[in-house]
Amino acid sequence: MKCIAVTNEKGGVAKTTTAVNLGAALAEMGHRVLLIDMDAQANLTLAVGADPQQIHATILDIILDNVLSTEEILKPTGIERLHLLGSNSGLNLAERLLPRQSGYETLLQKKLPFIGAKFEYVILDCPPFLGAMMSNALAVAEIALIPTQAEFFSIYALKNILALIRRIREQHNPSLAYRLLLTMFDQRNRIHRTLYQYLHEHFADGLLETVIPTDTRLRESAIAGVPVLHHAPKSRAALQYRALAQEIIHYVQETLAQPA
Ligand code: ADP
Ligand code: MG
Numbered sequence: 001m002k003c004i005a006v007t008n009e010k011g012g013v014a015k016t017t018t019a020v021n022l023g024a025a026l027a028e029m030g031h032r033v034l035l036i037d038m039d040a041q042a043n044l045t046l047a048v049g050a051d052p053q054q055i056h057a058t059i060l061d062i063i064l065d066n067v068l069s070t071e072e073i074l075k076p077t078g079i080e081r082l083h084l085l086g087s088n089s090g091l092n093l094a095e096r097l098l099p100r101q102s103g104y105e106t107l108l109q110k111k112l113p114f115i116g117a118k119f120e121y122v123i124l125d126c127p128p129f130l131g132a133m134m135s136n137a138l139a140v141a142e143i144a145l146i147p148t149q150a151e152f153f154s155i156y157a158l159k160n161i162l163a164l165i166r167r168i169r170e171q172h173n174p175s176l177a178y179r180l181l182l183t184m185f186d187q188r189n190r191i192h193r194t195l196y197q198y199l200h201e202h203f204a205d206g207l208l209e210t211v212i213p214t215d216t217r218l219r220e221s222a223i224a225g226v227p228v229l230h231h232a233p234k235s236r237a238a239l240q241y242r243a244l245a246q247e248i249i250h251y252v253q254e255t256l257a258q259p260a
Contacts, residue, residue, distance in 0.1 A: 001116045002252050004123050005141035009161050010154060011128035014147040014183035016043040017218055018244075019125035021237070022145070024227035025245035027081040031120040034074065037087035038137060039127040040094075045086035048077040049225030055086035060094045062115060063107045063136070070115045079230065085115070091133075098132035106172050108136035130164050138165060139172040142256055143248070147183045147212075150192040155199065177255075181244065182211040210244040212237060 006019040016039070023033045036059050037044035042052035057066065057073040062085075067073060075084045098104045116122040124137040138144055144165055148154045162178070169176050180203055186192050199207045213236050221231035229238045 001113070001119055002121055002143075002256060003112060003116065003141045004121065004143045004145050004248065005126055005134075005137035006123060006145045006147065007126040007134060007137060007161060008146050008148060008157075009128060009130050010148075010157050013149055013154060014212065014218075015128070016047055016125050017222065018145065018147045018181060018183065018212070018241075019044055019123050020047040020227050021218075021229060021241035022244055022248065023082055023121070023123045024079060024229040025242045026121050026249070027079060028229060028242070029245060029249070030081070031249075032081045032083075032118065034083045034085065034116055034119040034122045035077075036085045036115075036122060036124050038091070038124050038133045039087060040089050040091035041127070042087045042089070042091075043222075044125040045084065045088075046225060047222055048079070048082070048084055048227070050075065050077070050084055050086050052086065052088040055088045058087045058091050059085055059108070060091050060097070062111050063094075064097065064101075074115070079227070083119070091127075094133050095131045098136070104132060105135040105168070106139050109140040109172065112140045130160060135164065135168060138168040138176060141173070141176060143251070144176060144178040145181060145248075146178055147181045149184050150182050150186075150189075150195040152191075152195070155195060178206060179251075180207045182207075184214045185211040186214050208244065208247055210240055210247050212240045212244070 006015045023035045027033045045052050061067045077084050126134045126137050165178050215237035217232040217235040218228050218237050221228040224231050
């Protein structure tokens with residue numbers, strides 16, 4: 001099982017869109033995937049057509065040992081091989097409850113092997129702040145996948161999440177890697193091209209080759225409650241999310257498979 005935390009301190013940068021569509025692409029390629037919604041806003045839950053009001057246990061209940069059997073709370077999404085652990089507004093309590101526990105940043109690290117055992121990929125969709133949920137996600141993930149827009153303020157904002165990643169590496173997860181993913185990219189926009197070049201020079205391997213174009217099909221698919229791969233399978237966004245899945249699979253096979 002490999003765990004990917006989709007993370008960024010900024011909201012609206014396509015974290016949830018990336019979580020659901022990367023998940024759908026990996027599932028389409030034959031992998032068993034678990035999507036975990038770690039955000040009280042439950043956007044990932046909605047994005048696969050589930051109703052947050054029908055979600056009776058969340059990742060917080062698992063972390064706090066409020067549920068005994070994980071089997072009953074992992075829901076099929078209607079898409080083959082793609083499962084969901086949904087969220088609801090109860091997750092708002094996480095930022096108050098978790099820091100009261102000792103060693104609270106590694107609580108998920110201890111639980112994920114059990115929840116994720118039957119899956120090849122577990123994808124965590126983080127909330128947009130550097131809190132307890134995000135540090136728990138980073139402490140357990142193999143890869144922090146950071147969607148970012150090719151805009152100056154977005155790139156400036158990366159320094160906070162990168163600093164958190166450095167701290168989590170030192171304290172809890174030495175092998176945590178990160179990858180930047182440019183989203184809402186417009187090839188015709190000169191600033192976008194310039195910033196891509198800048199990131200390429202400054203982050204080298206840290207920048208994914210795949211970029212996700214601006215594509216209104218993504219907004220439509222969110223409203224429809226299905227991944228864009230199913231809503232508009234031939235759209236540019238769908239093609240690029242498949243390319244992203246290939247790039248991630250390649251990384252997992254080439255890098256993570258090597259003995260340390
Ligand atoms: P986050 O989870 O980081 O807050 P979302 O995934 O919810 O971000 O995306 C924010 C909004 O932008 C949503 O309405 C989503 O449909 C839209 N969006 C995401 N990616 C793209 C894209 N490549 N092109 C156009 N719209 C996008
Ligand atoms: Mg989101």
